[in-house]
Amino acid sequence: MEALFAVQEEDTNLRQLQHRHEHLPEAEHLAELKAAHAAQAAAQQNLAAECLESMQRQKRYEQEVAAVEARIADLDQKLYGGMITSPKDASSLGNEITLLKERQDDLEEKVLEYMEILEPLNEQLEEMNRTKEEQEKEIEQATAVFQKTEAELLDDKSAAEKRRDAAAEQTDPGLLARYEGLRRPFGASVIVHFDGHSCQGCPTTMPAMEADRFKGMDEGTMSDCNECGRLVVR
Ligand SMILES: [Zn+2]
Incomplete structure (x- = not known):
């Protein structure tokens, strides 16, 4: 009869351990950290995509600037290389160069515009990276704490199960x-x-x-x- 009281005590004990296992604050804390990290990673990915798009646009304008510069250099060469003799041709070439230089100014302004857009975005991205790395460290620490607590709990559980089995063996089967x-x-x-x-x-x-x-x-x-x-x- 006393053995059955011991079985009952261990069953109660095991139920409490199971409840503790299912509601470990360490597990809850870890889940919160992981959720925050996932949210941060998603936000960072969005921002990285935005940065990439702006960088690609900036690059396209830079390439256009280079093309216009090359064209201007060509025309300069023609105009001042002594190949043009007619004043009419010289004037039309001069006009074309002027137009191209205006186009170059516009394009360079666009490049600057994107550089200005990108600067704070890149800073923000770096900041987000730092936060993410900190979160990863925290997750690592919280995981270790959780695993230690869980291992202790599992030890307690298996000890209680052994005591329960021993007591059950001493109890009349009926x-x-x-x-x-x-x-x-x-x-x-x-x-x-x-x-x-x-x-x-x-x-x-x-x-x-x-x-x-x-x-x-x-x-x-x-x-x-x-x-x-x-x-x-x-
Ligand atoms: Zn009664």
Whole structure:
């Protein structure tokens, strides 16, 4: 009978350990860190895409500037190389060069515009990278803390399981089966003591007749409580 009390105690213990395992604050903390990290990574990816697009635009304008510069150099060469003799041709060439230089100014302005856009974006991106790295370190630490706590808990669980098995082995199999069947309704108080006046499991005091029945029993013997249905040891 004492062995069954030990089984019940370990079952209660195991239930509490299981509950603790399912609600470890260390696990919750780790999940929060991971969620924050994922959000940061997504935001960073969006910003990186935005940066890349601006960089590509800047590059395209730079290439256009280079093309216009080359064209201007060509025309300069023609104009001042002594190949043009007609003043009319010289004037039209001069006009073309002027137009190209205006185009070059516009394009260079665009390049500057994108450089100005990119500067704060790149700074922001670096800042986000730093934050992400810090988060990764925190996750690493929190993972170690969680794993240590969980390992301790699992050790406690396996120790409790061993004690439970040992106690179950010393319990009469029929009694153990009855106990198992009553665990769902009664949980941690399937088997209880008679405290001299009443069954300890009864929500209210036992009726006098039922209490007298237990008082008449030998110390250490067991009977079902007719009031609540628990196993009661005199
Ligand atoms: Zn009872």
